[in-house]
Amino acid sequence: MPDYFHGYTVVGLVAVVGVLFVAFAFLAGRLLRPSVPTPEKLMVYECGVDPVGEGWAHTQVRYYIYAFLYVIFAVDAVFLFPWATVFAADGFGAATLVEMFVFLGFLSVGLLYAWRKGVLTWT
Template sequence: MSESYGVIAAIVVLGLLGLVGAFALNKALTITYPTADKLKTYESGVDPVGEGWAQVHIRYYLFAYLYVIFAVDAVYLFPWATIFAELGVATLIEMFVFLAFVAVGLLYAYRKGILSWT
């Protein structure tokens, strides 16, 4: 039993050594010439103007959360559907329970008016 832990420990150590080696090699081979223009804040091709603070409406975050919910739903639903015939009726019931939870969340968002953009 302890031999299998030794193999796992060796793999972890080799992986960490490879990671540290890759970072060290990157640092050793990189040539940088920092200038004032290179150190200036830059995003999406737009020069920064004014302060960096801007107020964002909460509606955008709610839509982001809804997207995450449905993306996670897709991550579980599509692989399940590809092997549905092999899994049986019990997993069908479990998937309908999962989809019911997602539907209740969508219904709640609709009733609260979150899905209306205006």
């Protein structure tokens, strides 16, 4: 029975050491940093410019479409590389080929949507 819990003991010990390490780093940072609050230091920082007006800002909807396009291409790349390795294995050829065409169909619908919205034009 003690050999069974040995693995859990090692994992628990590593977790405790990790938590203590992070706690020590935060404590050392708090003790070593200078603390001289001034009105300039307590002011909100906006990329080097003094903030003006309210904190609410409107965002263009087109940026969400750019993010949507990025997700389409990122997921495509993440899925294509493992698919290429499995496709070469014995017994997986037909099934993975059908799965890839279904996946590429979904991507095509997303690209068609972006094209219809005018995102793919450089004007």
